[in-house]
Amino acid sequence: MPISSEKQKVLEKIPAPLLRWFHGQARQLPWREDPTPYRVWISEIMLQQTRVAAVMPYFSRFMTALPDTAALASADEDTLLKLWEGLGYYSRVRNLQKAARILIRQYDGKLPPDFEALLTLPGIGRYTAGAISSIAYGQKHPAVDGNVLRVIMRLTDCADDVLKDTTKRAVENALLSIMPEGRQAGAFNQALMELGALICLPRKSASCPDCPLQDLCFARAAGHVEQLPAKKPTKARRVEKRTVLLLCRNTSIAIDQRPPQGLLAGLWELPNYGGHLTKKAVLSLLTEAGLQPASWKKLPPARHIFSHIEWDLIGWRVELRESVRELPANYNQNPLLPPLHWIEPTDLKRAYSIPSAFQYYLPDEN
DNA sequence: GAGACGTGGGG
DNA sequence: TCCCCAAGTCT
Numbered sequence: 001m002p003i004s005s006e007k008q009k010v011l012e013k014i015p016a017p018l019l020r021w022f023h024g025q026a027r028q029l030p031w032r033e034d035p036t037p038y039r040v041w042i043s044e045i046m047l048q049q050t051r052v053a054a055v056m057p058y059f060s061r062f063m064t065a066l067p068d069t070a071a072l073a074s075a076d077e078d079t080l081l082k083l084w085e086g087l088g089y090y091s092r093v094r095n096l097q098k099a100a101r102i103l104i105r106q107y108d109g110k111l112p113p114d115f116e117a118l119l120t121l122p123g124i125g126r127y128t129a130g131a132i133s134s135i136a137y138g139q140k141h142p143a144v145d146g147n148v149l150r151v152i153m154r155l156t157d158c159a160d161d162v163l164k165d166t167t168k169r170a171v172e173n174a175l176l177s178i179m180p181e182g183r184q185a186g187a188f189n190q191a192l193m194e195l196g197a198l199i200c201l202p203r204k205s206a207s208c209p210d211c212p213l214q215d216l217c218f219a220r221a222a223g224h225v226e227q228l229p230a231k232k233p234t235k236a237r238r239v240e241k242r243t244v245l246l247l248c249r250n251t252s253i254a255i256d257q258r259p260p261q262g263l264l265a266g267l268w269e270l271p272n273y274g275g276h277l278t279k280k281a282v283l284s285l286l287t288e289a290g291l292q293p294a295s296w297k298k299l300p301p302a303r304h305i306f307s308h309i310e311w312d313l314i315g316w317r318v319e320l321r322e323s324v325r326e327l328p329a330n331y332n333q334n335p336l337l338p339p340l341h342w343i344e345p346t347d348l349k350r351a352y353s354i355p356s357a358f359q360y361y362l363p364d365e366n
Numbered sequence: 367g368a369g370a371c372g373t374g375g376g377g
Numbered sequence: 378t379c380c381c382c383a384a385g386t387c388t
Binding site for chain 1: 371
Binding site: 043044045046047048049050051052054055089091092095122123124125126127128131143145146147148189190193194196197202203234 | 381382383384385386387
């Protein structure tokens with residue numbers, strides 16, 4: 001039992017000062033202006049593991065391009081990925097469309113108000129289902145994200161591992177018993193998150209003197225604020241050496257499309273290979289594919305950090321012979337070289353989604 | 367339960 | 378430079 005009855009009593013004192021603070025200090029955010037179910041849904045998906053500042057431009061653009069579930073359900077893959085390019089966790093946008101198609105088929109194109117029904121939709125887990133049902137529909141259901149976890153673990157001076165599902169469930173239960181009904185349910189959830197985002201910040205960044213709940217906070221009283229929330233240490237990410245090729249032919253460059261599953265699924269990329277390839281190795285690769293290098297330039301090394309992988313990158317810029325107008329018919333039979341698409345750099349920006357992992361080797365903008 | 371899944375900002 | 382982390386979900 002992570003939260004004693006004594007602490008549960010204190011939690012009961014939270015809603016009033018918290019809501020008062022929220023109504024005075026809440027940020028004006030695009031999705032708060034007109035919190036329709038669709039807008040709340042899209043914003044919540046974008047906000048998963050992603051900062052408000054990063055989401056802002058994506059949200060407006062997305063809402064303009066795909067203003068409702070019908071538009072989302074019928075959007076083509078390229079449009080979808082382009083709208084998400086740079087946001088990361090690309091399965092989110094695929095799930096968004098899967099869910100939209102389900103909504104069209106089963107729910108008259110609308111988000112259902114019930115937590116349980118929302119939970120069945122792809123991409124919607126307990127947090128998001130709680131957020132949509134409370135914010136858009138005024139249903140009394142908690143929405144426990146990283147902010148809320150931090151706030152509650154501190155208020156109750158609880159050192160349970162917040163990465164554990166049982167901890168999250170316990171917090172949901174504690175909140176369910178103290179949160180208000182109706183319209184205020186959504187405000188309460190947002191207020192908790194807002195407090196975590198603006199005041200009850202991680203580690204040394206916490207601004208306890210500004211906190212509307214400072215007098216109710218057990219961690220503050222015990223001097224434990226900086227140590228909470230507790231998390232099991234993260235495992236080191238694995239390092240992968242890769243070699244990126246910037247292949248140029250006249251004004252065009254070569255890109256290929258990543259497989260539909262896994263890391264950066266379906267996004268476009270510069271051709272790249274495991275390991276750090278020597279010039280000789282790249283030469284034999286290209287020669288086997290029937291391509292004729294004319295000039296070479298070694299590009300500076302770069303490091304790209306994903307959540308679970310680290311790419312240790314080197315790159316080669318290879319100018320192909322202009323005389324090679326047509327690619328050899330067998331080039332895409334070469335298992336070493338993926339099917340290449342030769343495109344103008346301006347078209348790349350216009351129509352293809354490229355993960356930021358390749359930014360270091362993309363031709364300069366101008 | 368643990369690992370896959372991105373990116374960029376801030377201390 | 379390095380490390381933490383941000384409105385999580387799926388397998």
